[in-house]
């Protein structure tokens with residue numbers, strides 16, 4: 001049986017980076033993935049340009065039942081460290097918005113960076129190689145693959161979450177954690193669009209493709225100021241994706257479609273200047289015309305002129321535009337979700353090394369762990385930081 005110092009399960013962002021660093025630190029590393037390409041999610045990410053980190057990365061941008069857990073790794077391998085690596089590889093990038101850094105050309109450049117780093121670490125990469133089982137042995141672990149068995153002193157589980165099953169996502173990492181007695185917190189799709197009930201959906205479907213800068217608020221008070229996008233299934237756009245991580249089934253979300261505008265004062269000014277102007281045309285100065293027309297068919301916008309608009313109608317209008325309460329009937333689920341909330345309970349792991357406290361030599365990194373970032377490069381940064389922390393421990397532990 002072939003023997004390695006470390007076997008890394010999953011050639012995604014976290015697994016490739018960890019394998020490369022451990023290899024460069026002198027470990028004999030085998031990196032396995034069930035797919036036919038390494039870094040498949042990276043290639044899909046950021047619309048093909050990979051939003052590889054966020055300049056404003058900080059622990060507050062991560063959800064976890066143990067919010068302190070991510071602090072150590074994020075502080076020891078920061079966004080600036082990864083940006084430095086990207087610079088060393090000569091990859092051009094730009095800030096799109098809110099600190100989000102994207103490749104100028106293609107996400108393939110980040111995959112190539114990781115492959116080159118793996119080469120430098122003399123990592124053995126095997127694709128189309130699914131890990132079926134892991135068992136403890138006298139000197140570490142024995143892994144059963146499709147067609148072979150390999151041995152290793154340490155195993156790094158970087159098998160990701162459940163989002164995008166078409167890209168090889170599997171519950172393997174969670175099952176492995178449970179097999180070794182670690183708790184796995186309930187998982188659910190996050191950074192995912194909302195679906196809506198009929199008949200509201202039927203009305204809003206006419207707006208499919210319309211995007212509006214908004215402020216959205218969850219029932220727990222968490223707020224995001226970004227765009228929302230109307231889709232043929234419901235609501236999406238960065239503000240909605242962010243909020244989905246904080247939403248529980250049955251809850252309402254509140255949408256302010258005119259953030260930063262004193263709507264009462266605006267209507268008063270317009271009334272003074274053009275009393276016979278229709279309310280519809282007045283609002284079309286501030287909102288997409290299709291949205292205004294849709295609000296009218298929904299009965300939320302009376303067919304009146306500004307001088308006819310009475311006080312109760314105005315109050316109701318302001319409420320429906322600036323505190324629109326929507327109750328999603330669900331999310332689009334793992335099929336389109338960018339990430340999975342929940343996962344391996346971090347209380348069972350060392351925040352310094354990512355090793356399971358009760359299982360020497362078994363490590364969990366990246367998305368399989370109960371650490372989920374906001375939209376905007378935070379999830380890749382967690383992959384890099386947790387991989388780095390784990391690799392330092394693997395190197396320190398090598399014979």
Ligand SMILES: Cc1cc2nc3c(=O)[nH]c(=O)nc-3n(C[C@H](O)[C@H](O)[C@H](O)COP(=O)(O)OP(=O)(O)OC[C@H]3O[C@@H](n4cnc5c(N)ncnc54)[C@H](O)[C@@H]3O)c2cc1C
Pocket residue numbers: 009010011012013014015032033034035039040041042044045046047050051052053129130131132158159160161163164167168169170172173337338339365366367368376377378379380381383
């Ligand atoms: C469409 C999309 C766009 C995204 N865009 C961004 C973005 O721009 N910025 C950002 O920060 N985040 C983004 N994300 C999130 C980000 O991609 C993930 O958080 C990140 O890829 C997680 O890395 P990982 O290495 O932990 O897991 P993954 O990248 O999921 O890698 C896990 C790998 O393990 C393999 N595997 C699973 N089980 C086994 C097994 N039993 N044997 C062998 N191999 C196995 C899987 O096939 C997979 O290749 C996006 C996600 C999606 C779906």
